[in-house]
Structures are given as C-alpha cells and as structure tokens.
Amino acid sequence: MSRLGFVGTPCQIQGLRKLQALADNLELGWAKNVGLAIGLFCMGNWSYPCIKGYLEKHGIELEKVNRATISGYEVEISLSNGRVVLPLTGLRKYVRLACKLCLDFTSELADVSVGSIGSPRGWSTVIVRSAHGEELVSKAEAAGVIEVREVNEAQLKKLEETARKKIERNTRRILGRIRQGMKIPHYSTKELQSLPIVSGKDFKELWDEIVVTGLCDACGACSAACEHIEMRNGLPRLRKRCPTGCDRCYIACTRTALPVEVLERSFNLGGTHAPYIGRYRRILAARATSEELHARAQDGGAVTALIKFSLTAGIIDEALLTCRNEEWEPFAVFVGGASEVSRCAGSVYAASSPLPLLRTQSSY
Ligand SMILES: Cc1cc2nc3c(=O)[nH]c(=O)nc-3n(C[C@H](O)[C@H](O)[C@H](O)COP(=O)(O)OP(=O)(O)OC[C@H]3O[C@@H](n4cnc5c(N)ncnc54)[C@H](O)[C@@H]3O)c2cc1C
Ligand code: SF4
Ligand code: SF4
Ligand code: SF4
Structure with missing residues (x-):
C-alpha cells in the first residue's frame, strides 16, 4: 500500500529514502x-x-509577510503593505553549517523535484525522475491542473550551473575538512553497495560524530527510526536511556552513510544521468492553472497543484507537508484536504524535521 505523499528538502528526501530502504531491517514498515x-x-x-x-x-x-524569496544576493519580502529587499550578506553567515557540506541541490532521490531556478518568474522547474512521477505529471497536465512548457537550453544551463556551483563549492569545503582531519558527511556513492551497514555505534557516537561536528542537517531520520529521540530546535535529543548494543539511529542517519546509487536503483529513478542534477526522465517548466494558488505559492504552485491532484485523484490519501504559523515558524503536518494543502503553499527557509511524524502520527 502506498498512500502517503511527502514534500521535503533534499536532505529530508534522503532521510525518507534511507528509512524506506531500511524498512525491513529496522522494522519501519510505515516508511x-x-x-x-x-x-x-x-x-x-x-x-x-x-x-x-x-x-x-x-x-x-x-x-505581515506574504512571501519571502531568497535568490542570488538578496531576500525579497512581499508584505501585506508593500515589498522590501534586503541584502543576503547579513543572513548568509548564519546558514546551517550542515548546508555548507551538502551535495544535493535538486533532491536527486525524489520522484519529482521542483524549484525556482531554470524557469521564468511565476513558473516552477520540474524534474521528473521516477516512472510514477512521470505518470503523475502527465495525468495532472491532462486533467488541466498544471500547465507545462519545455525548458530551453539557456534555462537548463542556468539550472545546471547553479547545481554545479553548490556542489563544487561544498565539495571543496569537504576536502578542506578532510585535510584538517575533521569529520565529513559520508555521502558515499561508490564503496557502499548495499544497506544496512552495521555500525555498532549508538546515540552517543551519533551525537559526537554528526551533531557536535555540525554535520547534522536536522532531517529527523534518526528520530523517525527511534522513539528514544525527539527533535528539539532542529537537533536530535535523547529522551530515555538506550538499551545496550543498539545502533539503529547511527545506521538510519543520512550523514553517516548515504549509498546514492543503491537508492537510485531501489526507487527506479531513471533515464539520463546529469552531473550535479542526478537521474531524470524529463525537465519541464510548470505552473498551476488555478490563479488563486499563485497568490500564495512560492513559484508556479506546481508542488501544491500536484499534491492536490494526487489527493483528489485518489493517488494518495494524505500528504506530510511543511506549513507555517502566523509568525512563519515552520511545522510539519499531515493534510488530507485540498484547502489544507493550499495553506502550506510557499517556502519557509527554516528546517521543519517532518520525518519523525511518519512514525508518531502515521495512521498506516
Ligand atoms: C529551505 C528552502 C530552500 C530553497 N532553495 C531554493 C534554491 O536555492 N533554488 C531554487 O530554485 N529553489 C529553492 N527552493 C524551492 C523553492 O523555494 C520552491 O519551494 C519551489 O520552487 C516550489 O515552488 P512551488 O510554487 O511549486 O511550491 P508551492 O506550491 O508553493 O509549495 C511549496 C511546498 O514546499 C513545502 N515547504 C515549504 N517550506 C518547507 C521547508 N522548510 N521544508 C520542507 N518543505 C517545505 C510545503 O510543504 C509546500 O508543499 C527552496 C525551498 C526551501 C524550502
Ligand atoms: S537544508 Fe541544507 S542540508 Fe538540507 S538540503 Fe538544503 S542545503 Fe542541504
Ligand atoms: S535506543 Fe535509539 S537512541 Fe539509543 S542507540 Fe538505539 S536507536 Fe539510538
Ligand atoms: S543526526 Fe539525525 S537529524 Fe541529524 S542528520 Fe543524522 S539523521 Fe538527520
């Protein structure tokens, strides 16, 4: 049974995929x-x-904030009473350390990836990766829920360049850490050919190696894998004493090991492989046909339109999304109705750690 939809950042998608791949070994059937x-x-x-x-x-x-857009060198904020543009320089230094070591720009392990870059304003760039992601996008287009255009060469180049810059910059940082004998995320593609890895390491080692060293990206996969861990302010915290000999959280963590190629095969992601973008079948520009959605959505509203369509077409029963309160604090939430999905439209540039909700609140 596959009745849940999930929307997340690349690190959250990595966490989801790793939990799904480990579901039998770690008894995480809900994943x-x-x-x-x-x-x-x-x-x-x-x-x-x-x-x-x-x-x-x-x-x-x-x-009063309606939408915040971070691009290039500035933060553009649309307010109920105007618009403000702030320099990104003041904010850039506070970006999570884990993000400076992240090697995924486009959510390479998703069924469908969506972003701003590579499309005109008011449109979303959509990378279709899996067979059923392709089916969903085609059905949504046929149903008139989204409007689709081909991306031209210049737009594709812009997307590739942006992804390349992030990955090369962060690779240099990782190499710098190796030279200094510091811990790095084991974003291994070659040497790890299967899951699970046996670590023999417990929460203390996860804390010392991943959290203290700044590698933790707040994805919440460890907390989803173990009820002893809760996510507090974007960090995993131990709630109870651990039984001896347990290493589930260390195994589940995306930053202790991430066998990308194994996961790409497991989830049938495929077609062409592009450096810095990953495996894909199609790259498109898309936008929701509903004008109403454009007022709240971040870009073309493609994500919200695809989730709404999946719910109404019976492809999923519920979706786990990131929403925000009046003060723009993000929170993860299960939604089952179209209006609830629309309320979650728009990007919040703070981590929401939705994965633990799959364990604690999933009704499946
Ligand atoms: C932290 C962050 C950084 C981003 N950086 C870039 C970037 O550098 N370049 C780029 O091209 N695009 C970036 N994006 C993606 C972009 O902002 C849009 O989310 C994307 O283009 C989809 O637009 P849309 O109108 O189709 O989505 P919408 O229809 O508006 O739907 C947005 C969806 O995003 C989800 N969401 C919102 N905030 C979060 C969050 N913090 N964590 C997880 N899910 C969330 C909501 O659940 C909602 O379903 C970023 C998004 C986030 C959240
Ligand atoms: S939030 Fe940070 S770690 Fe997560 S995908 Fe974005 S850049 Fe990577
Ligand atoms: S009990 Fe939970 S927190 Fe402790 S080692 Fe096992 S998985 Fe990690
Ligand atoms: S320690 Fe937990 S929250 Fe942090 S990266 Fe690892 S799995 Fe994600």
Missing part, C-alpha cells in the same frame, strides 16, 4: 507507505530564531 516523494531544490536553510531575528532587526513584522 513504505510513502508512495510519492516530491523534493524541492535547496541552497541552504536557517534555524527559525535566526530568520526571525534577522527580519525583526530590519523592522519587518512577521505576521
């Missing part, structure tokens, strides 16, 4: 109920207090 993974493009993320403090310092009342 298999996610049948649709829509990933976002992502250059970086901040802790919520940091974003809030930055905006408040510039006199912005968060309740």
